[in-house]
Amino acid sequence: MRTIISAAVASIAIATGPALAQDGDMAFGTEDDIAYAELLWDLMEAERLAGPNMIRAFPYMGTEPHGMMLETFYDVGTIGDHTGDLIVKRNFGPEGVSVDEVLSNPDGHLGAYTVMFRREDGYDPENLDWFWARYNPDGSIAENPMGMALAGRVARGMDEGCIACHQGAADDMVFTSDHLIAN
Template sequence: MKKALFILSLVIIAALGFTACMHKNMTMQQDIPPFGSESDVAYSQALWKVLEKEKLVGPDQIRALPYEGMEPHGVILEQLSTMVTVKGHTGIVYVKANYMGDGMTRSKVVNYPDQYLVAVTVMFKRENGYDPDNQDWFWVKYKSDGSLFANPKGVMLAGRVAKGMSVGCIACHTDADGGDYLFNNTASHLD
């Protein structure tokens, strides 16, 4: 009888422990925001350094002929794309310079790019499993100096932006033709 009681209490303790653990795990998962976390911000900074080194952003940026854009990106845009390696992972990156200002023209951008650059929006294909629901894209909206834009709640726009929400990078790019989150590789939105 004593032995049975002992085994029963062991089972109860184990069950309680398991429940507590599950609860902690669930809470931890809920606590990790889809974007704007410390590690997202740190990753975006590592990515920016690589983009600078590869001359995709910054004062030595390779220049492409700007094109007329559409909302929500700039009035005039410039896009560069290549493979880059960040923290040992190599993936494709799309870097979009967004230019805005009064009476914008493409020649203004060609002649004074720094004056009109308001944002650099980037998609980087991260390692398998980073965000399997959305093809592992890492989304960032940088200011021209590489610091980050934040949403109205002050959450930095880096990471899985804005996973689970009906507006934002992921929600809109889901509509791109080809189901790859990329608009400009099929360009069916252009004439």
């Protein structure tokens, strides 16, 4: 299965050429991306993966850039008529924070949510159609230092960012689990 997926990705990349040459559009942070990220937040709240009624898990030690203490949830969600894989990571801090400190006051230690949602075929075929987003604890969309909202194909064609780093993970671009490949 792994070989088949990576072969497909390689041929798509050859067929379409460099990522940004495709349409010249901004890869992320557009009005459409922000609107979609808001729908995604609503979905996460409804699934109790974010917001005031969220389900809690036992946090584990993480690495940069996601924070030193993490919770990760794997789900499937529907937006409009599209259903896709949804992975929500909660990032806790600051550096050196203990499990007990996070457990006793999770909201006080929550730094951000980083989220991957698999969109419809053709959204970003070279990167397995993942939609990337980073939210502040209150659900607002985080911005990079240039003031661009971190939502959409973040940051397609660039050397750093969600896509560049996650391309180093297994064939599904997911570090923590191979369950998407296995299915």
